[in-house]
Amino acid sequence: MIRIANGQGFWGDWLEAPVRLVDQGPIDFLVLDYLAEVTMSILQKQKQEDPALGYARDFPPLIGRLANKLKDRNIKVVANAGGVNPVACARAVLKAAPGLKVAVIHGDDVFHRIDEFLGKGYDMRDMDTGRPISAIRKQILSANAYIGAFPLAEALDTGADVVIAGRSTDTALTLAPMVHRFGWKAEDWNKLAAGTIAGHIIECGAQCSGGNCQVDWESIPNMSDVGYPIVEAEPDGSFTVTKHTGSGGRAHTDTVKEQLLYELGDPKRYMTPDCIADFTTVQLADTGPDRVKVSGIRGGPRPPTLKLSISYTDGWKAIGTLVYSWPQAVEKARAADRIVRARLAGLGLAFDEIYTEFFGLNACNGPAAPPNPDPPEIQLRIGVRGQDRKAVDRFTRELIPLVLNGPPGATGFGDGRPPVREIVAYWSALIPREEIETRVEVIS
Amino acid sequence: MRRPLSTIAHTRSGDKGDTSNIGVIALRPEHYRVILREVTPDRVKEFFGDLVKGKVERFELPNLGAINLLLHEALGGGGTVSLRVDAQGKTYGAALLRMEVEID
Numbered sequence: 001m002i003r004i005a006n007g008q009g010f011w012g013d014w015l016e017a018p019v020r021l022v023d024q025g026p027i028d029f030l031v032l033d034y035l036a037e038v039t040m041s042i043l044q045k046q047k048q049e050d051p052a053l054g055y056a057r058d059f060p061p062l063i064g065r066l067a068n069k070l071k072d073r074n075i076k077v078v079a080n081a082g083g084v085n086p087v088a089c090a091r092a093v094l095k096a097a098p099g100l101k102v103a104v105i106h107g108d109d110v111f112h113r114i115d116e117f118l119g120k121g122y123d124m125r126d127m128d129t130g131r132p133i134s135a136i137r138k139q140i141l142s143a144n145a146y147i148g149a150f151p152l153a154e155a156l157d158t159g160a161d162v163v164i165a166g167r168s169t170d171t172a173l174t175l176a177p178m179v180h181r182f183g184w185k186a187e188d189w190n191k192l193a194a195g196t197i198a199g200h201i202i203e204c205g206a207q208c209s210g211g212n213c214q215v216d217w218e219s220i221p222n223m224s225d226v227g228y229p230i231v232e233a234e235p236d237g238s239f240t241v242t243k244h245t246g247s248g249g250r251a252h253t254d255t256v257k258e259q260l261l262y263e264l265g266d267p268k269r270y271m272t273p274d275c276i277a278d279f280t281t282v283q284l285a286d287t288g289p290d291r292v293k294v295s296g297i298r299g300g301p302r303p304p305t306l307k308l309s310i311s312y313t314d315g316w317k318a319i320g321t322l323v324y325s326w327p328q329a330v331e332k333a334r335a336a337d338r339i340v341r342a343r344l345a346g347l348g349l350a351f352d353e354i355y356t357e358f359f360g361l362n363a364c365n366g367p368a369a370p371p372n373p374d375p376p377e378i379q380l381r382i383g384v385r386g387q388d389r390k391a392v393d394r395f396t397r398e399l400i401p402l403v404l405n406g407p408p409g410a411t412g413f414g415d416g417r418p419p420v421r422e423i424v425a426y427w428s429a430l431i432p433r434e435e436i437e438t439r440v441e442v443i444s
Numbered sequence: 445m446r447r448p449l450s451t452i453a454h455t456r457s458g459d460k461g462d463t464s465n466i467g468v469i470a471l472r473p474e475h476y477r478v479i480l481r482e483v484t485p486d487r488v489k490e491f492f493g494d495l496v497k498g499k500v501e502r503f504e505l506p507n508l509g510a511i512n513l514l515l516h517e518a519l520g521g522g523g524t525v526s527l528r529v530d531a532q533g534k535t536y537g538a539a540l541l542r543m544e545v546e547i548d
Contacts (some may be wrong), residue, residue: 267505281507367493368491424524
């Protein structure tokens with residue numbers, strides 16, 4: 001049995017979580033998931049400004065902080081902290097923790113191969129909308145292939161203490177230690193599917209161990225010290241989801257079920273570079289306090305394609321707010337919205353979209369929100385987006401004047417004009433897997 | 445009798461692009477067939493009104509006593525493009541718990 005713990009669900013997750021996973025009990029592997037769909041584009045921009053950047057900058061100081069303990073307890077780290085610059089990340093890690101052996105994975109970054117792919121006839125249509133990539137060719141900021149667990153396992157095979165990937169799948173981080181330790185092969189679909197689902201359960205950190213849990217949420221203990229999840233993996237593919245004894249939170253079939261359903265598509269066909277996992281075969285059982293046994297998982301062969309994660313610029317946006325107080329807060333906020341829209345139209349400004357929400361009334365749930373006829377206050381929230389930065393910038397001037405020249409009772413303008421932000425949109429497409437060759441490099 | 449879905453189910457919701465997914469999980473095994481009967485794609489689409497521009501798909505996971513709903517074109521363009529405060533549909537699951545269902 002090996003213990004694999006997840007200490008980060010995204011870049012920006014709780015900084016203390018990985019430290020507590022190392023301090024509060026035994027683990028063999030610490031996996032850290034830093035990348036969301038748009039993170040790569042942010043990192044690409046940082047690298048363009050400074051070639052030594054482009055990775056998750058939280059990661060090297062964390063490894064520096066943990067280095068002695070990782071060495072003493074023989075804990076290996078697997079992380080997709082490399083972003084668009086895994087080598088620079090590895091160098092920063094070695095600077096912070098000189099005694100560790102660090103391996104990086106190359107080959108996921110295809111930013112400079114888009115034209116080559118187009119030349120080969122791959123139109124890389126967006127998996128959501130079906131549009132060909134030629135429609136956004138000039139706007140592309142980053143392009144990466146999602147890579148699976150086998151390159152990561154190969155890196156662990158080198159004896160590395162820290163494995164740094166770029167755009168690996170979230171689930172591969174957890175599956176890789178199993179492939180490495182148990183010697184699973186590319187044809188072991190059921191086992192690979194099991195490890196993939198283990199990865200899916202823990203990839204969002206505490207969201208499977210008490211965080212964001214609806215069932216009896218008030219009774220979940222000691223959330224200020226919530227225990228991040230640990231998978232106790234067996235060579236046959238079965239595993240137990242648990243957390244360190246004495247930590248807060250809850251590991252239960254209820255918390256695990258919620259996370260199993262999170263960001264799920266067709267449950268019979270969960271596609272990864274390693275296998276297709278079937279979530280309808282998962283069997284769960286509470287086998288003790290904070291222990292959930294997971295078994296029975298079946299899967300199918302890996303798909304012939306890999307998914308590309310592409311980011312591109314898509315215009316500008318700004319979102320501004322004002323607060324209207326009782327009485328008639330809703331009516332006043334609605335009137336203010338009409339005035340802003342009329343003034344924007346009067347200026348002849350063109351936007352792709354103007355969108356208004358009324359906080360306290362229906363912002364989160366739209367028509368599904370219950371009636372709230374006379375609330376004590378309402379926040380008006382107007383957003384615009386468009387291709388013309390000047391138009392979006394002008395919009396940001398149109399809210400605060402309403403305090404004096406609009407309906408009565410407006411406040412909450414203290415932060416001034418809202419910022420104009422560039423929109424970085426996400427595009428996913430498929431590419432034959434033969435096009436992507438990965439390579440492991442040990443950096444010293 | 446008619447009760448809110450929260451009487452028999454818990455949920456978690458998230459996003460994939462402009463699609464929101466809502467997992468609806470029976471609180472007790474006997475509630476699963478009620479969920480299957482009551483939480484249909486048509487009713488979910490009607491419940492969310494013009495928030496959902498595309499179709500609603502439903503997948504069954506009897507092993508978990510759960511269904512997975514996909515609400516297409518439901519997040520104002522999704523992710524970073526969306527002007528919605530809940531651009532990732534994080535609250536859609538809780539919203540659905542308010543839907544009235546016929547409980548045996």
